[in-house]
Amino acid sequence: MIMSEEILTLQHLSKFFPDGDRTITVLDDISLSMKEGEFVAIVGPSGSGKSTLLSIIGALLTPTKGKVILDGKDISAFKPAQLTATRASNIGFIFQSPNLIPYLTIKDQLLLIGKINNINKKANRNKMNELVRELGLEHRVNNYPSSLSGGEKQRVAIGRAFMNDPKIILADEPTASLDTERGRTVVEKIAYEVKTRRKAAIMVTHDERMLGVCDRVLHMEDGKLIEDNQAEKKNHPTPAQT
Amino acid sequence: MFLALKEMKRAKLRYILLSLIMVSILFLVFFMTGLANGLSFADSSSLQKIKADYIVTNEEAEGAVINSELTQEQFKEISSSIEEPASPLSLTMSTITGKENQKDTDMIYFSVDPEHYADLPIIEGKNISEITGKEVLVNESFKKDGYELNDRLIDESTEKTMTIAGFIENQTYSFLPVIYSDIDSGIHPTKSNEGIYNAVVYNGAKTDIAGFDTSTNEEAVQSMPGYSETQGSFTVMKVFMFIISAFVSAVFFYVMTIQKTNQFGVLKAMGATTFYISKSIVTQVLLLTLFSLSASATAVVGMAQILPEGVPFQASVSLVLVTGAVFILLNLAGSLLSLYKVTKIDPLEAIGRSE
Numbered sequence: 155m156i157m158s159e160e161i162l163t164l165q166h167l168s169k170f171f172p173d174g175d176r177t178i179t180v181l182d183d184i185s186l187s188m189k190e191g192e193f194v195a196i197v198g199p200s201g202s203g204k205s206t207l208l209s210i211i212g213a214l215l216t217p218t219k220g221k222v223i224l225d226g227k228d229i230s231a232f233k234p235a236q237l238t239a240t241r242a243s244n245i246g247f248i249f250q251s252p253n254l255i256p257y258l259t260i261k262d263q264l265l266l267i268g269k270i271n272n273i274n275k276k277a278n279r280n281k282m283n284e285l286v287r288e289l290g291l292e293h294r295v296n297n298y299p300s301s302l303s304g305g306e307k308q309r310v311a312i313g314r315a316f317m318n319d320p321k322i323i324l325a326d327e328p329t330a331s332l333d334t335e336r337g338r339t340v341v342e343k344i345a346y347e348v349k350t351r352r353k354a355a356i357m358v359t360h361d362e363r364m365l366g367v368c369d370r371v372l373h374m375e376d377g378k379l380i381e382d383n384q385a386e387k388k389n390h391p392t393p394a395q396t
Numbered sequence: 397m398f399l400a401l402k403e404m405k406r407a408k409l410r411y412i413l414l415s416l417i418m419v420s421i422l423f424l425v426f427f428m429t430g431l432a433n434g435l436s437f438a439d440s441s442s443l444q445k446i447k448a449d450y451i452v453t454n455e456e457a458e459g460a461v462i463n464s465e466l467t468q469e470q471f472k473e474i475s476s477s478i479e480e481p482a483s484p485l486s487l488t489m490s491t492i493t494g495k496e497n498q499k500d501t502d503m504i505y506f507s508v509d510p511e512h513y514a515d516l517p518i519i520e521g522k523n524i525s526e527i528t529g530k531e532v533l534v535n536e537s538f539k540k541d542g543y544e545l546n547d548r549l550i551d552e553s554t555e556k557t558m559t560i561a562g563f564i565e566n567q568t569y570s571f572l573p574v575i576y577s578d579i580d581s582g583i584h585p586t587k588s589n590e591g592i593y594n595a596v597v598y599n600g601a602k603t604d605i606a607g608f609d610t611s612t613n614e615e616a617v618q619s620m621p622g623y624s625e626t627q628g629s630f631t632v633m634k635v636f637m638f639i640i641s642a643f644v645s646a647v648f649f650y651v652m653t654i655q656k657t658n659q660f661g662v663l664k665a666m667g668a669t670t671f672y673i674s675k676s677i678v679t680q681v682l683l684l685t686l687f688s689l690s691a692s693a694t695a696v697v698g699m700a701q702i703l704p705e706g707v708p709f710q711a712s713v714s715l716v717l718v719t720g721a722v723f724i725l726l727n728l729a730g731s732l733l734s735l736y737k738v739t740k741i742d743p744l745e746a747i748g749r750s751e
């Protein structure tokens with residue numbers, strides 16, 4: 155395995171939260187590594203620490219122990235300003251609800267990301283057009299979010315997450331507000347973008363039916379991460395099974 | 397700029413409503429300022445424009461020229477204490493009998509010693525040093541009433557006749573037009589036998605004379621009965637309006653910021669800095685205040701054109717500029733509240749929270 159292919163490495167990551175005079179362990183010694191083009195799903199019961207893990211990888215929160223190496227840099231000890239810069243340039247978020255800016259047209263939602271990152275106007279525009287086409291939103295570019303369906307909004311959110319050409323995409327229950335069919339379309343769009351653009355992606359989901367699209371499925375339980383071999387077999391069948 | 401403009405475009409109504417409030421308040425502020433200025437001018441321009449560095453009054457008057465009385469002896473005492481030549485000053489209200497089919501004109505005499513009084517800004521005719529005997533200089537408002545050079549005026553109470561030798565630039569005292577006359581001409585009605593002068597005026601260094609008050613023009617204006625009270629009331633009103641307008645806009649932007657907490661959180665999660673978000677709020681504040689300022693200034697200028705002649709209204713460019721600058725500063729200060737809120741927004745909270 156070539157090191158440069160590795161986009162994300164987590165080394166013995168732990169997160170404690172103070173709770174009165176005790177501390178609660180939300181993440182317990184998590185190690186993981188991800189390569190480009192890899193789409194990982196995380197499943198697990200409520201309160202097991204999935205969102206917390208995503209927040210730490212997403213430079214929104216710093217771990218109590220351990221390292222987060224994103225694109226060769228250890229971001230676990232970054233200052234707030236560095237974390238913000240990391241989010242701006244290297245991370246794409248997709249939230250449970252699309253969280254679009256109500257007064258921006260679809261076009262502007264995407265262009266805004268380039269403006270935050272001071273990306274050259276023409277490049278920004280090209281990127282926007284490209285993503286809008288791939289996500290099937292061409293006929294919607296001049297609409298405001300209020301006139302879009304839930305699935306369309308979530309596709310805009312996907313486009314927005316890819317606008318800054320991030321190293322990694324983090325999606326926290328992106329299909330929770332959609333029905334199965336639309337949810338599946340959204341996940342497939344994420345998968346498509348991840349594969350064609352050679353990104354890494356982590357998706358937290360409660361929906362077992364979405365797992366088939368992912369390369370690996372990880373289980374989270376009480377702050378521990380366990381690889382789900384079942385899912386891996388399903389996805390990449392061994393000769394014995396066929 | 398991007399966010400600020402797009403939002404204002406999309407939510408036109410609420411920004412229009414806010415600017416309407418600001419425009420109305422600013423209009424009132426400008427209008428009141430103009431009125432206060434105009435009143436101050438009509439009340440005191442003649443004192444402000446007195447051609448002297450210092451005005452000496454008796455002690456009891458506390459600087460109010462109109463309340464001061466000086467006798468011939470006191471005048472001599474004062475003149476001898478001052479090195480420079482001094483002129484007595486006497487303020488006497490009276491009425492000029494109107495010409496045929498014209499109404500009488502209430503006015504006030506500023507009687508001085510023409511030889512020891514500096515030249516006035518005049519628009520026509522002789523200046524003060526050139527008048528002799530029963531010649532007088534009258535305020536330019538007489539011109540508007542149809543009087544001309546060399547016209548004869550008759551004082552209603554003394555029934556003395558005088559000749560217009562010149563017109564002076566607008567000077568009024570207590571809303572009355574001023575007529576400058578020679579104090580020895582006997583045109584103006586005489587007061588009590590004792591106090592025949594109100595004050596002594598002179599150019600030169602300040603000399604304190606025991607038993608008398610020496611004040612500058614500006615101090616004399618401030619000491620006019622009722623002057624500082626009137627102007628003070630206007631100032632209080634202006635200050636309150638300013639505070640109200642800054643408060644309205646501060647609260648508006650604060651409420652908007654609170655409403656947009658989740659949105660700003662998402663922006664921060666996507667890597668927007670607090671500075672980037674703050675910039676868009678400050679841009680909106682600046683755009684709204686600048687728009688309101690220019691709209692209300694235009695409205696006041698328009699208003700001044702259609703105001704009837706008699707309304708004392710004076711708005712100067714510098715006043716509008718200073719008022720505008722203070723207004724912008726106050727609004728920016730008010731937006732600090734919103735900016736503080738923005739720094740406190742945690743992007744973590746935006747995640748997983750539905751709208």
Ligand SMILES: Nc1ncnc2c1ncn2[C@@H]1O[C@H](COP(=O)(O)OP(=O)(O)OP(=O)(O)O)[C@@H](O)[C@H]1O
Nearest residue numbers: 171172173180198199200201202203204205206207
């Ligand atoms: N700031 C915090 N302070 C204290 N405890 C916290 C904090 N943030 C999260 N926790 C706790 O950490 C645990 C994990 O939270 P997290 O949101 O990561 O769970 P999750 O796996 O995403 O759950 P869900 O599936 O319901 O979204 C929870 O018990 C939560 O109460």
Ligand SMILES: [Mg+2]
Nearest residue numbers: 204205206748
């Ligand atoms: Mg969660």
